[in-house]
Amino acid sequence: MMLTLRTARPADLGAVEALLSAAGLPLxxxxxxxxxxVVAEREGALVAAAGLELYGTSALLRSVVVSEGQKGKGVGAELVQRLVERARADGLEALFLLTTTAADYFPRFGFVRIDRAALPTQLHASEELRGACPASAVVMRCIVERQP
Incomplete structure (x- = not known):
């Protein structure tokens, strides 16, 4: 039962949206x-997903979702780590996220809580900040360390 991580394809949209709906996350x-x-696939089925919304030198980490049967197996951590590595490779300076349920999960990847007012202006174009995510959500930032 090998897990495969890969970039999402257009045909994955329905499965990604189904995972998000099941978890109560915005579409x-x-x-x-x-x-x-990035999606995680096991035996031909999508079992997890996570994405970035790019805005200049920053990105919003969003839609980190793992199917019920795969929770607790490190799948979410693999996805987040893959996206942090992608951000580093792409020369991004910072990742941001909004969460209502996982503020204690993300510090292991370098995320710290910040005030919503500290979000870069360009991120306000995101659907998540325009109402898809509640105003009560915790805002977090990870400074992306550049490789020497």
Whole structure:
């Protein structure tokens, strides 16, 4: 039962949206940013997904979702790590995220809580910040360390 991580393809949109719906996560903007998503596949089925929304030298980490049967197996951590590595390779300076349920999960990847007012202006174009994610969500930032 090998897990395969790969970049999302257009045909994955329905499965990604189904995972997000099952987890109660917003769907707005997913289709627009699907090329920046990474999905996890096991035995031909999508079992997890996570994506980036790129805005200049920053990105919003969004839609980190793992199917019920795969939770607790490190799949989410693999996806987040892959996206942090992609951000580093692409020369991004910082990743941001909004969460209502996982503020204690993301510090292991270098994310720290920040005030919503500290978000870069260009991120306000995101559907997540325009109402898809509640105003009560915790805002977090990870400074992407450049490789020497």
């Amino acid at each position: 707005q903007g997913v289709a627009d940013h699907l090329p920046q998503f």
